[in-house]
Amino acid sequence: MGPESDRPDLPREPLEPEGPRVGVDEWVASADRLQDRPTGVAGALRRAGEVVTPPIQLAIFAGLAATVPFWLGTGDLFTYGIFVLLYVLLGLGLNTIVGFAGLLDLGYVAFFGFGAYFYAILSSDHYGIHWPAIVTVPLPLLDPPGDEPAALRFTPRLDDKLAAARLLRMGQVVKVVVGFRGSFWRTIDGLHDVQFIHVFGRPLPTWWMPLDPEVPRLTGWAGGPHAARLAGKSLVALKDLAVRSLSDALGLSPGDVAPQLESLHLHDWTSDPLSRGAYTYVGVGGSEAYRTLGAPVANTLFFAGEATCGGGHNATMEGALRSGRRAATELLAR
Numbered sequence: 001m002g003p004e005s006d007r008p009d010l011p012r013e014p015l016e017p018e019g020p021r022v023g024v025d026e027w028v029a030s031a032d033r034l035q036d037r038p039t040g041v042a043g044a045l046r047r048a049g050e051v052v053t054p055p056i057q058l059a060i061f062a063g064l065a066a067t068v069p070f071w072l073g074t075g076d077l078f079t080y081g082i083f084v085l086l087y088v089l090l091g092l093g094l095n096t097i098v099g100f101a102g103l104l105d106l107g108y109v110a111f112f113g114f115g116a117y118f119y120a121i122l123s124s125d126h127y128g129i130h131w132p133a134i135v136t137v138p139l140p141l142l143d144p145p146g147d148e149p150a151a152l153r154f155t156p157r158l159d160d161k162l163a164a165a166r167l168l169r170m171g172q173v174v175k176v177v178v179g180f181r182g183s184f185w186r187t188i189d190g191l192h193d194v195q196f197i198h199v200f201g202r203p204l205p206t207w208w209m210p211l212d213p214e215v216p217r218l219t220g221w222a223g224g225p226h227a228a229r230l231a232g233k234s235l236v237a238l239k240d241l242a243v244r245s246l247s248d249a250l251g252l253s254p255g256d257v258a259p260q261l262e263s264l265h266l267h268d269w270t271s272d273p274l275s276r277g278a279y280t281y282v283g284v285g286g287s288e289a290y291r292t293l294g295a296p297v298a299n300t301l302f303f304a305g306e307a308t309c310g311g312g313h314n315a316t317m318e319g320a321l322r323s324g325r326r327a328a329t330e331l332l333a334r
């Protein structure tokens with residue numbers, strides 16, 4: 001057997017490729033680009049964009065933008081166009097700031113803020129452009145005393161509305177959500193199926209049991225004058241009041257309850273500057289006030305919110321939703 005027959009069967013040497021050599025990464029990228037390459041009108045625009053330089057692109061954009069006032073007047077195109085642009089703006093803002101995770105943050109809110117300021121500047125005396133708007137804030141925000149933050153000021157004043165607002169009152173609610181080490185109350189006789197307990201005369205007179213009995217959390221609730229007394233109190237003061245109210249409700253001593261307490265969260269609608277109360281109720285002579293509150297002004301300002309809903313639906317989610325639908329219908333029909 002000669003030396004030739006000792007050599008194993010080796011694959012034949014590859015032929016030299018014609019043209020320049022391409023690295024694997026580069027090849028994959030170019031293949032992706034080819035696959036992504038849009039066809040039709042989108043493709044033609046994309047290819048045109050690659051050829052036209054940025055200054056010329058800007059000039060074309062500015063030229064087209066300058067024609068907008070001539071063809072975009074009022075009507076459906078304007079209405080839907082605004083909505084589409086708003087959603088595009090919000091969608092882009094969301095993705096730019098937080099990626100596709102869908103989380104909200106302050107930056108996202110800033111996009112709404114931008115729209116609000118832009119609207120306000122256009123509506124000012126300087127420009128006098130009055131696009132329609134829906135005002136839907138809690139009743140006390142329409143006419144708060146003094147220079148409180150978030151107060152709405154109407155120029156000229158809406159005296160009819162402010163008079164109607166004074167015929168309604170704002171109910172007060174304070175809630176304290178208390179987390180415990182365990183659901184220790186479940187061992188107390190008679191509390192197995194109870195949904196809530198009233199303990200009259202205590203600072204937090206109502207206690208809600210959790211829907212899932214395994215969750216070691218109770219909610220203390222105070223409404224009306226009780227809530228007004230608790231409004232603005234510190235968490236430390238509330239912790240003490242919560243422990244004492246709850247121990248009375250459960251028939252235990254504060255010394256039994258306090259060591260179980262792990263966390264305490266306060267929801268104080270009365271002190272919240274953006275609500276200044278929980279929900280409206282009708283004062284003397286105020287049964288028709290909702291009509292005046294909900295009436296449009298100059299076919300430009302439209303009003304929604306639970307206080308503008310009649311038929312006994314004020315102070316509820318149902319009332320808020322109905323008023324929103326009514327205001328939107330009025331605005332679209334203007």
Ligand SMILES: Cc1cc2nc3c(=O)[nH]c(=O)nc-3n(C[C@H](O)[C@H](O)[C@H](O)COP(=O)(O)OP(=O)(O)OC[C@H]3O[C@@H](n4cnc5c(N)ncnc54)[C@H](O)[C@@H]3O)c2cc1C
Nearest residue numbers: 136137138141150173274278279305306315316317318320
């Ligand atoms: C503790 C509690 C329990 C309730 N329980 C029930 C119930 O069991 N069933 C039921 O049907 N209803 C219930 N309600 C009532 C119901 O939640 C309200 O009626 C409803 O949420 C009111 O909706 P709204 O849109 O009118 O006002 P809101 O939901 O208060 O919305 C008004 C918005 O305006 C914003 N705002 C305030 N000032 C400004 C400003 N200057 N500029 C811009 N925005 C501003 C506020 O931040 C707020 O987001 C309850 C309410 C509370 C507080």
